[in-house]
Amino acid sequence: MAGDKASSCGALVLLNCFVSPFGNRVRIALKRKGLPYEEKSENLAAKSQLLLSSNPVHGGKVPVLLVGDKPVCESLVILEFIDEAFPGTGEQLLPAAPCARAHARFWASYVDTKLPGCAVRVWRSPKGASAVEEGKKDMVAVLKTLEAELGGKPYFAGDALGYVDVALVPFAPWFLTYERFGGFSVAAECPAIAAWAERCVKENELVATSLPEPEQVFQFVCAMRKAFGLD
C-alpha cells in the first residue's frame, strides 16, 4: 500500500515555494504516485533552518524532499528517486525502455538548461533593459523547439502525462508573467504548446491542483521586483 511503503521509507516532507516550477514538479509526481506527503511552505526571502541545512550546497534552494530525515535535492533527481524508491506504487513517471528513458531525460534536461536562463532575463531584469528582449527571443526559440518535439502528440510522453510533461508544465502558470514582461504571446508564437498546457490542466486534476494561478505568479513576481527595486 502506498501509505505503508511511504512510512517504511520515512515520512515524506516537501519543502517548496508555491510558485516554484521546480517544486511543483515534485507535487505533481508525488500525487501521481499516490504518495501521502506534507508540504512545508518556504519564504525564499527568509529561508528556514531546516531548508538551509537540508540543501547547504545550493544555499537552500527549493525543492527539497525529506524522506524521513534524509534530504533529496534537485527536482529531476527527486522525480527519478520517486520512481525508483516506490516502484510498485502508482505509475512510473519514466518509460520502461532504455532508449525512451534516454529520450525523456534529454528533453527534461533541455528544459532545465534552456528555459530558466531566458525566463530570468525576461522577468528579473531592470525595466527597459536589453536583456528582456534578448531573453524573450531566446525563450520563443526554446518554446518552438519544444513545440517541434511535442509534434502532433497530445503529451510529450504520447497519450498520457509523462516525465517531460511533468518537467515542463509547472512553467505554464509563468507564461502570463513572461508574456507581460516580454511583450509576446505564447499562444501566438507556439499554439501547440499553449494547447498542451491547457490540456495538462484540464485532463489531469492532479496537475490542476498542483499549480498556482497565472495571476498569483504575476503578483508574486511584481512583489519580488518591487523588493529588488527593479521597476
Add this chain to the structure above:
Amino acid sequence: MAVEKNNNGLQLLGFWVSPFAQRCHIALAEKGLSYESLEQDLSNKSELLLRANPVHKKIPVLLHGGRPICESLVILQYLDEAFPEASALLPSDPGARAHARFWAGFVDTKVFECGVRLWKRKAGSEPQVQARKEMVEALRTLDAELGDKPFLAGEAFGFVDVAVVPFAAWLVSYGRLGEFDVEEVCPRLVAWAERCGERESVAKSIHPPEKVWEFVGFLKNKLGDK
C-alpha cells in the same frame, strides 16, 4: 564473438579534450564494452553529428545501432540500462542513486559552467573575479563531499567518479586562471585524482593537465573576451 566484432553496435562521437566525451569513454571502458570512437572536428561539424544532435549540435553523442543518445550523463545512465549485465556505474539503492545524480549535476552546473567564465571573461574583470570565488567554493565543496572516502562513490569507483574525474585534468588550469593554489583548496580531490588516474579506463581516456592548459590558451584566444 559476433557482438564484440561489431562493437555492440556502439559508436561514440567525441572530441579529444572534452570532459563530457571522456566521461563516456571511461564508462564504456569500465563496463568492458567495445565501441567505435569517431573523433569529431568541431570547427567543421560533420553531417553525422548535425543529424545525430540537431538540437545542441554538440558532442558527445552515443550511437547505438544508429540511434543517437545525447548529453553525457544521459549516455552514462543509458549504458547502465541498455547493458545491465556489464558492471553497473550507478549503485542500486534509490537514495544512493539520487546522491550520485545530485553530485554529477553539481559538477556540470557549479564547476564546468564556472570554469567557462574563468577562461572566457577577461582576467581580473569583475565577472572573472566572481568566477574565481565561485570555483574555489565549488572545489572546496567537492573536496568536503569526498572527505576521507577513497572515491566519490564510496569504497569503489562509481558513477560520480566517472562524471567528475575528467575535470581533474582541468584543476591546474582552473588554479592558474583563478590564481589559487589547488593543493590548498582541495587536497583530497588532488589525491583522489591521482588514485583514479591509476585505473586503466581513466589513464587511457584523459589527457595530461598541461595539454588541457594548452587547449585553454587556444580557447581564450579564439573565444575569450578581448
